[in-house]
Amino acid sequence: MTTLDDFYREAAEFSKKDLSELIPTGITKEIGHFNVFDVAEALKMIKERPHMTYNRRAYYKINLVDGKNRAEYADKTIDIEQHALIFATPKVPYNWVPQGPVQGGYFCLFTADFLAQSKSGVVLDELPIFKPGGFPCFHISGEEKADIETIFRKMLKELSSNYAFKYDLLRNYLMELIHFGQKLQPATDLYNAHNASARVSSLFAELLERQFPIESPLQSLKLRTAKDYADQLSIHVNYLNRVLKEQTGQTTKGHISNRLVQEAKILLRQTDWNVSEIAYSLGFEEVAHFSNFFKKQTAASPLAFRS
Numbered sequence: 001m002t003t004l005d006d007f008y009r010e011a012a013e014f015s016k017k018d019l020s021e022l023i024p025t026g027i028t029k030e031i032g033h034f035n036v037f038d039v040a041e042a043l044k045m046i047k048e049r050p051h052m053t054y055n056r057r058a059y060y061k062i063n064l065v066d067g068k069n070r071a072e073y074a075d076k077t078i079d080i081e082q083h084a085l086i087f088a089t090p091k092v093p094y095n096w097v098p099q100g101p102v103q104g105g106y107f108c109l110f111t112a113d114f115l116a117q118s119k120s121g122v123v124l125d126e127l128p129i130f131k132p133g134g135f136p137c138f139h140i141s142g143e144e145k146a147d148i149e150t151i152f153r154k155m156l157k158e159l160s161s162n163y164a165f166k167y168d169l170l171r172n173y174l175m176e177l178i179h180f181g182q183k184l185q186p187a188t189d190l191y192n193a194h195n196a197s198a199r200v201s202s203l204f205a206e207l208l209e210r211q212f213p214i215e216s217p218l219q220s221l222k223l224r225t226a227k228d229y230a231d232q233l234s235i236h237v238n239y240l241n242r243v244l245k246e247q248t249g250q251t252t253k254g255h256i257s258n259r260l261v262q263e264a265k266i267l268l269r270q271t272d273w274n275v276s277e278i279a280y281s282l283g284f285e286e287v288a289h290f291s292n293f294f295k296k297q298t299a300a301s302p303l304a305f306r307s
Contacts, residue, residue, distance in 0.1 A: 032114030068100035087136040106152035217277035226252035
């Protein structure tokens with residue numbers, strides 16, 4: 001996983017700058033971390049645009065894209081022709097591939113602790129824009145791009161100011177960006193009916209996502225079957241299946257299988273673990289069972305997908 005330290009070391013290497021010039025003054029571990037960059041200015045410091053490696057990042061990132069690019073996830077590719085607003089979380093690894101010579105925009109990166117310091121005590125993973133399972137990449141109009149640019153410019157200006165409460169103000173700007181993105185989401189993604197079925201479905205989704213990411217080949221999933229999840233939620237497995245089918249159109253087994261395939265693709269592409277290690281970490285006792293499962297879901301063997 002790429003940490004903030006890794007990010008700044010690479011940035012210093014490419015820009016030929018000292019770390020002290022890149023890290024904001026006054027930022028401490030006690031208040032989390034925040035920084036913002038102008039892409040065009042950053043590119044002036046390097047001869048060639050560095051190729052972002054496919055990996056998880058140990059921080060959150062909001063990117064205003066201005067230029068032709070491609071975002072690659074484990075099982076999804078998003079082509080950006082002109083303008084886009086992208087929200088990235090530590091849970092979803094991705095690769096960023098520029099597709100044109102002209103690149104612009106802005107990006108900010110921050111940790112969960114940074115927003116947790118606000119009076120509202122924001123929990124990032126509880127916000128709709130950072131909910132598990134999504135790829136929040138929004139193509140935006142020129143007018144929307146201009147509005148978002150204004151927020152980023154305010155961030156840049158405030159970050160270099162001497163205002164005693166500048167980080168409180170930066171949290172407000174950050175939340176403004178997050179709300180901008182959430183308003184771009186379909187209403188069905190933002191609001192759920194407050195009934196028992198919706199609550200069970202939401203709890204199941206949270207429980208499923210908590211099993212990931214897999215960080216070590218010695219780690220193995222604790223919950224593998226529909227009954228495992230039903231027991232954790234203290235409900236009958238048939239009720240869980242019925243609720244998920246009503247709420248999502250998919251069975252419990254279907255949800256588990258889809259998430260296992262997604263993580264398997266991530267591990268096959270991102271790590272050098274052998275197929276046996278990946279199979280074990282995903283809860284398969286036999287490599288053959290994992291290979292058959294993966295091929296049934298993707299029409300390709302694990303080794304074929306990796307190559």
